[in-house]
Amino acid sequence: MKKKKKGVSYGKYGYMFIAPFFIAYLLFQLWPLINTFYYSTLEYYKRNGREFSSFAGIQNFLNVFGLAPGEKAYVLQYLGNTVTMWVMNFIPQILVSLLLAAWLSNQKIKLKGTGAVKVIIYLPSIITAASVSVLFHALFSQYGPITKTLQNIGIISPTYDFMASTMGTRGLISLILFWMWYGNTTLLLISGIMGIDPGLYEAADIDGAGGWQQFRYLTLPLLKPIMLYVLVTSAIGGLQMYDIPALFNPTSTGLVGQPNDTSTSVTMYIMRLYNSDVGKAATVSVVLFAVTLVISLILFSTMGDKEEKRLAKAERRRAK
Amino acid sequence: MKMKKFVALMMAAATATSLFAFPVFAADEAETEPENVITGDAESDDAFVVWGWNDDIKKILDGPFAEAHPDEYSRIVFVNTGGSDYYQTKLDAVLDDPSNPLYPDLMGLEVDYVQKYVGSDWVMNVADLGITADDCANMYQYNIDLGSDADGNMRAMFWQATPGSIQVRADLAEKYLGTTDPTELAAKFADYDTILQTARDVNAASGGTCKLFSGYDELKRILMNSRTVGFYDDSDVITLDENVTKYFELAKTMYDEELTYNTAQWSADWYANMDGDGETSNAALAYFGCPWFTYWSLTGEAWKGQTILVPTPAQTFWGGTGLAATANCADTELAATIMKFFTCETDSMVAINALNADFVNNKEAVAKIIESGASADGNGMLYPDAGQNFIEFYLPQADGIDASTVTAEDQTILSLLDTQVQAFTTGEKELDVALADLKAAIHDTYSYLSVE
Missing domain, CATH: 3.40.190.10 (Periplasmic binding protein-like II)
Incomplete structure (x- = not known):
C-alpha cells in the first residue's frame, strides 16, 4: 500500500541549495576528469599549433612506464621526486604540529598569547606560493645572504651551492612546504584535541597519569580521525605539488626542476607535456590519479578506526 | 529512502574524486x-x-x-x-x-x-x-x-x-688583461682554447674576484647558433651537432677549473656580476651579446662608456x-x-x-x-678610446649569418640541454649518458621526434 504523504516536504529545497555547486562541479571538474581518461587513450600531440589525434589504446601507458621500445619511464622518476619532497616535508611537519598543538591546547600550563601564536604560524600559508618561492630562492641562491652566511660561519663549504645540489634543492622545497603548512596542520590538530572530552583528562589525572602518558594514551588515539584527515589531504596536495618546485629552481622555461631533473614534480611534467603531447599529459594525469587513490585507500584502511568498525559489526549482528 | 542515500553517496563520491584528480585542462598555472x-x-x-x-x-x-x-x-x-x-x-x-x-x-x-x-x-x-x-x-x-x-x-x-659579439668591460680588461685595444682583445677570444686560457689569466690576475664570464653558458649561444645541423633532421630524427658536445666539454672545463661563477643567464646573480668592481665585489669581465643586448641588458653604470666589442670565435647571432x-x-x-x-x-x-x-x-x-654617424658610440655605451663604431663593427658579423639550424622547438630543447650540461659539469653524469639523456628527454617531450 502506498504511504500517505504527511505535511510539506522540505527535502527538495535542500537539493536546490546544493544544486549550483554540483552543476558547476559536473561541468568544470567531473567532465574534464572524464575527458582526461578519454584523452589518455589517444595519440594526441601538437606540432606547430596544429593538433593531431588518433586512437592509441594503451600505447600511452606503455610509453610512460617505459614498456615500449625507446621510451623511458620518466613518470616513475618524477613520482619519486615528488614523494621524496612530500615525505621530507610531512614528517617534520606532523611532529612539530603535534607538539605545538599539544602545548597550545594544554589547559594546565596556561601559555600566554596562544591566540597570537596561532595567527602567526598560520600566516605563511596566506602568502602566494609564487612570492614564497622567489623569496626563498633569493635567500638561498648561490650568492644569497643565507648561503653566504652559512659559508662564512663554516656550516657549509665555501663552494656549496644549494641550487646545484639535489639534496639542497629538495630540502629547501620541503622546508618551504613545511613552513607554509605547519600552521594550518597545527590548527587542525588543536581543533581535534579540543574535541576530546576534558573529563577523560581529569580521570587520567586522578589515576596518576603524567603529561606524556596522557598524550600517548589519550590524545594520540583520540586524535586519529583528524590525523587521518590531515594525512590524506596532505598526501593529495603533496602529490600534486606544483607552484613551489616550478618556481623555486627550474630552468628558464619553468618546466625542468634543477639540478639534473631531480626537483621536477609530476605536475610540472604534466605541464611540460601539455604544450606538446596532450595524450601523454592525460596519461600521466591518470597515473597520478591512480597513485593518489591507492595511497589514500591504504591510509584509510590502515588508519581507519578498527575498534569502531568492530563495534558497529557487533551492533548489527545483535540487531538481527 | 534508499534513493536518497544513493544520491547522497554519489555526490560525496563525485566530490571526493575531484580531490584526487589533476585533470589535464584544469591545471592551475595562473x-x-x-x-x-x-x-x-x-x-x-x-x-x-x-x-x-x-x-x-x-x-x-x-x-x-x-x-x-x-x-x-x-x-x-x-x-x-x-x-x-x-x-x-x-x-x-x-x-x-x-x-x-x-x-x-x-x-x-x-x-x-x-x-x-x-x-x-x-x-x-x-x-x-x-x-x-x-x-x-x-x-x-x-x-x-x-x-x-x-x-x-x-x-x-x-x-x-x-649578429653576436663578446662585450668586454674596459676597466676590468685594463686591470686584468692589461689592454683595452680591440685588436689585442680580439686575439684573446680568437678560438675556444684561447678563451679558456684568457679565463685562466683573468682568474689568476684577480685572485678570483673577477672572472672572464659570469657563467659558462655565455658560450652557449655562440656554439648553438653556429651549428651546422639543427636538433633534428628532415626525417625528424634527433641530431646533435658536434658543437653540442663541444659545449658540454667547454662547460666542464670551466666548471672544474672554476673559471666562471657558474651563474645561469638572466638570473639575479648573473645580473649582479655586471655591476661588481672586480675587487671587493665579484664581477664578470665579458658577456656574450649582440646589438640589442647593449641597449637592453648591459645598461648598468659600470658599462656606460666602458663597452668594447670583440668578434666571437664563430659567426653567430642571438x-x-x-x-x-x-x-x-x-x-x-x-x-x-x-x-x-x-x-x-x-x-x-x-x-x-x-x-x-x-x-x-x-x-x-x-x-x-x-x-x-648615428649611434656610432652605441648611444654612449662604447668605450671611446677603443675608437669603435657600434654599427660598423657588426657589418661583417651580420653578413652571412646562417639560421638554417633553428627549429620550432628550440626554446624547450635548449632548456632541456641546460639541465644535462649542469648534470655533466657537476660530475653527476658521464658525457655519453648526458647526451643520451638529452635525446631521450627531447623525444619524451616531442614524441614526433625520434631517437635513432
Missing part, C-alpha cells in the same frame, strides 16, 4: 605566470591588439611610429605578457579563440619559437597583406629564412639583425623578434602599415636606430646610419 600588462582600450570597436613578451615593440610604437602615424597609433592596444618563458602558453590559448577581445592582430615572435608559428595556421602570409619581395629587398637573408615556412612563404618579418599578422587579423591594412614601418621602410628603420641604437634589418638603412 599563479606561476606573470600578469599581462595591457595598455589601451581593448573593448573599443577599432582596437588593434599587439602582443609582445616585453615592451621592446611598444617602445618603437610609442616613439617613431606614433610620430609618423598618430591616428593609427591611437587604436593600438598593447599586451605585454611580462616574460618570454610563458609567452607561448598564453599566446596559444588566445590564438585558438578569435572572439577573445585580446586576440592579437599582430604579435611579436622570438627566434627560439618563431618557426613554430610560421609553420602554423595561426599567422598570415605577408603576401596577403600586400607586402612584396621588393619591400623586403634590403633585409638580411637569414631573417627572411627565419620568417618563412617550409614552402618559402614569408609569414614573420624582423626589424633587427642580431635572438631577434619577428612580427606576424594573425589569421583573423581585424585590420590587415594597419598590420601591413606597422610591419612595413618596422621592417621595410628605410627612413623609419633609421628612426628605430635613433631610438635605441639597434642594428636594423635593412642594409640600406644601415648604410645610411653609418654614413650619418
Whole structure:
C-alpha cells in the first residue's frame, strides 16, 4: 500500500541549495576528469599549433612506464621526486604540529598569547606560493645572504651551492612546504584535541597519569580521525605539488626542476607535456590519479578506526 | 529512502574524486605566470591588439611610429605578457579563440619559437597583406629564412639583425688583461682554447674576484647558433651537432677549473656580476651579446662608456623578434602599415636606430646610419678610446649569418640541454649518458621526434 504523504516536504529545497555547486562541479571538474581518461587513450600531440589525434589504446601507458621500445619511464622518476619532497616535508611537519598543538591546547600550563601564536604560524600559508618561492630562492641562491652566511660561519663549504645540489634543492622545497603548512596542520590538530572530552583528562589525572602518558594514551588515539584527515589531504596536495618546485629552481622555461631533473614534480611534467603531447599529459594525469587513490585507500584502511568498525559489526549482528 | 542515500553517496563520491584528480585542462598555472600588462582600450570597436613578451615593440610604437602615424597609433592596444618563458602558453590559448577581445592582430615572435608559428595556421602570409619581395629587398637573408615556412612563404618579418659579439668591460680588461685595444682583445677570444686560457689569466690576475664570464653558458649561444645541423633532421630524427658536445666539454672545463661563477643567464646573480668592481665585489669581465643586448641588458653604470666589442670565435647571432599578422587579423591594412614601418621602410628603420641604437634589418638603412654617424658610440655605451663604431663593427658579423639550424622547438630543447650540461659539469653524469639523456628527454617531450 502506498504511504500517505504527511505535511510539506522540505527535502527538495535542500537539493536546490546544493544544486549550483554540483552543476558547476559536473561541468568544470567531473567532465574534464572524464575527458582526461578519454584523452589518455589517444595519440594526441601538437606540432606547430596544429593538433593531431588518433586512437592509441594503451600505447600511452606503455610509453610512460617505459614498456615500449625507446621510451623511458620518466613518470616513475618524477613520482619519486615528488614523494621524496612530500615525505621530507610531512614528517617534520606532523611532529612539530603535534607538539605545538599539544602545548597550545594544554589547559594546565596556561601559555600566554596562544591566540597570537596561532595567527602567526598560520600566516605563511596566506602568502602566494609564487612570492614564497622567489623569496626563498633569493635567500638561498648561490650568492644569497643565507648561503653566504652559512659559508662564512663554516656550516657549509665555501663552494656549496644549494641550487646545484639535489639534496639542497629538495630540502629547501620541503622546508618551504613545511613552513607554509605547519600552521594550518597545527590548527587542525588543536581543533581535534579540543574535541576530546576534558573529563577523560581529569580521570587520567586522578589515576596518576603524567603529561606524556596522557598524550600517548589519550590524545594520540583520540586524535586519529583528524590525523587521518590531515594525512590524506596532505598526501593529495603533496602529490600534486606544483607552484613551489616550478618556481623555486627550474630552468628558464619553468618546466625542468634543477639540478639534473631531480626537483621536477609530476605536475610540472604534466605541464611540460601539455604544450606538446596532450595524450601523454592525460596519461600521466591518470597515473597520478591512480597513485593518489591507492595511497589514500591504504591510509584509510590502515588508519581507519578498527575498534569502531568492530563495534558497529557487533551492533548489527545483535540487531538481527 | 534508499534513493536518497544513493544520491547522497554519489555526490560525496563525485566530490571526493575531484580531490584526487589533476585533470589535464584544469591545471592551475595562473599563479606561476606573470600578469599581462595591457595598455589601451581593448573593448573599443577599432582596437588593434599587439602582443609582445616585453615592451621592446611598444617602445618603437610609442616613439617613431606614433610620430609618423598618430591616428593609427591611437587604436593600438598593447599586451605585454611580462616574460618570454610563458609567452607561448598564453599566446596559444588566445590564438585558438578569435572572439577573445585580446586576440592579437599582430604579435611579436622570438627566434627560439618563431618557426613554430610560421609553420602554423595561426599567422598570415605577408603576401596577403600586400607586402612584396621588393619591400623586403634590403633585409638580411637569414631573417627572411627565419620568417618563412617550409614552402618559402614569408609569414614573420624582423626589424633587427642580431649578429653576436663578446662585450668586454674596459676597466676590468685594463686591470686584468692589461689592454683595452680591440685588436689585442680580439686575439684573446680568437678560438675556444684561447678563451679558456684568457679565463685562466683573468682568474689568476684577480685572485678570483673577477672572472672572464659570469657563467659558462655565455658560450652557449655562440656554439648553438653556429651549428651546422639543427636538433633534428628532415626525417625528424634527433641530431646533435658536434658543437653540442663541444659545449658540454667547454662547460666542464670551466666548471672544474672554476673559471666562471657558474651563474645561469638572466638570473639575479648573473645580473649582479655586471655591476661588481672586480675587487671587493665579484664581477664578470665579458658577456656574450649582440646589438640589442647593449641597449637592453648591459645598461648598468659600470658599462656606460666602458663597452668594447670583440668578434666571437664563430659567426653567430642571438635572438631577434619577428612580427606576424594573425589569421583573423581585424585590420590587415594597419598590420601591413606597422610591419612595413618596422621592417621595410628605410627612413623609419633609421628612426628605430635613433631610438635605441639597434642594428636594423635593412642594409640600406644601415648604410645610411653609418654614413650619418648615428649611434656610432652605441648611444654612449662604447668605450671611446677603443675608437669603435657600434654599427660598423657588426657589418661583417651580420653578413652571412646562417639560421638554417633553428627549429620550432628550440626554446624547450635548449632548456632541456641546460639541465644535462649542469648534470655533466657537476660530475653527476658521464658525457655519453648526458647526451643520451638529452635525446631521450627531447623525444619524451616531442614524441614526433625520434631517437635513432
